[in-house]
Amino acid sequence: MSSLDSLRDKLATAHRWAAEFGFSEGIDTHLSVRASAETMLVTPFGVHWSAMQPDYLIEARFDGSVISGAYELERSAACIHGAIYLRHSDTGAVLHSHMLHATAIACIEGGTVEMIHQNSARFADRIHYDRAYSGVAFPQEEGERIAEAVSQAPIVFLQNHGVIVTGSGIEVAFDDLYYLDRACRLQAIAAGLGSPAIVLQDETLAKTAEQIESVRERNAFAHFRALQDVSALREVGRAPTSDRILAHGDD
Numbered sequence: 001m002s003s004l005d006s007l008r009d010k011l012a013t014a015h016r017w018a019a020e021f022g023f024s025e026g027i028d029t030h031l032s033v034r035a036s037a038e039t040m041l042v043t044p045f046g047v048h049w050s051a052m053q054p055d056y057l058i059e060a061r062f063d064g065s066v067i068s069g070a071y072e073l074e075r076s077a078a079c080i081h082g083a084i085y086l087r088h089s090d091t092g093a094v095l096h097s098h099m100l101h102a103t104a105i106a107c108i109e110g111g112t113v114e115m116i117h118q119n120s121a122r123f124a125d126r127i128h129y130d131r132a133y134s135g136v137a138f139p140q141e142e143g144e145r146i147a148e149a150v151s152q153a154p155i156v157f158l159q160n161h162g163v164i165v166t167g168s169g170i171e172v173a174f175d176d177l178y179y180l181d182r183a184c185r186l187q188a189i190a191a192g193l194g195s196p197a198i199v200l201q202d203e204t205l206a207k208t209a210e211q212i213e214s215v216r217e218r219n220a221f222a223h224f225r226a227l228q229d230v231s232a233l234r235e236v237g238r239a240p241t242s243d244r245i246l247a248h249g250d251d
């Protein structure tokens with residue numbers, strides 16, 4: 001499998017799992033990976049994430065011009081993702097979601113991810129809160145404004161809108177998206193229990209964040225491979241072969 005085919009396969013898998021985990025919204029929002037120094041693979045407009053296939057994905061330049069793809073490239077997808085890749089050469093994946101619990105935090109006065117659990121500690125000092133909203137991200141300027149926000153932190157909460165999670169590649173970014181959702185869900189549940197949440201002490205928070213950071217990338221790859229294995233299991237109706245397990249060591 002060529003590296004572009006492998007990227008297509010991974011990004012399609014990420015879409016299907018994101019849908020299953022509740023990160024999708026209709027046929028809106030978009031996920032992408034950098035395919036080269038000038039191009040990206042990105043969500044096609046009109047395909048439900050749960051049905052995403054590798055060859056449905058659009059290959060486009062960062063200016064939004066389409067290289068290949070049978071579907072339309074949605075305008076805000078081109079604006080947001082292209083601007084981020086252009087500005088951040090180390091970014092390999094950009095995930096934009098309106099997932100409900102994180103977005104709810106972005107919709108309340110002064111909302112932040114509270115440091116009340118190890119899944120929250122993972123995001124200590126890794127989130128920028130963009131406290132402005134100027135409508136749907138159609139204009140190129142809005143994409144560039146969001147790209148500038150990514151300069152502050154790899155994860156951005158967009159007020160009254162949703163979240164942007166960026167990373168060096170799809171495995172790392174998807175893992176962050178997953179745990180960000182878990183942290184935000186937990187925060188919402190805890191808020192409804194009637195007692196104040198217990199915020200981690202500074203020293204404990206710093207130690208926990210460091211512990212998670214030391215294994216975050218390794219665990220992200222293991223997590224994504226586990227999801228790929230479940231996808232393969234569903235497709236062929238059998239457990240991963242020993243060949244597939246061994247192949248993991250070559251990635």
Ligand SMILES: [Zn+2]
Nearest residue numbers: 029096161162
């Ligand atoms: Zn959006």
